[in-house]
Amino acid sequence: MNFQKAGEVLTEVWNNMVIEGHNVVVEYLEPDDSAESFVPDLPSPQWYSEHMRESQYLLQVHLVKCDDRACCGDVRSSLRSILSKHFLIPPYTILQSSSSLCIPKPRV
Ligand SMILES: [Zn+2]
Known part of the structure; x- marks a missing residue:
């Protein structure tokens, strides 16, 4: 009942939102017991x-639109000028050597 109430409250809050000029439309759905209803459509x-980069500590969705306009639409910002690879660089392992911090070379 707590999850249902939370879902209903969030539905009410989100239905009153406008994101970038688009109304947010949300509907609370009663969960059912069929496992099939919880499996999202996978890309x-x-x-x-x-569009995705996955590592042990990071799951990143494409921050910059891909080159296919049919896929991601027109580019509206200059974000690509600072993220030419479309993603943030992954976190590095940093080790303390006897004299300083260092980033170990990746194992091949
Ligand atoms: Zn795309």
Whole structure:
């Protein structure tokens, strides 16, 4: 009952939001017991490889639109000028050597 109430309250809050000029439309759905209803549609492996980066400590969705306008639409900012690889650099392991901090070379 707590989850249902939280869902109903969030539905009310989100339905009153406008994001970038678009009304947010949300509907609370009663959960059912079928496992099938909880499986989201997964993106294709090609889309995933183009738009996602995954590591032990980081899951990153493409921050910059891909080159396919049919996929991500027109570019509206100059974010690509600072993120030319479309993603933030991954976190580095930093080790303390006897004299300073260092980033170990990746194992091949
Ligand atoms: Zn795209």
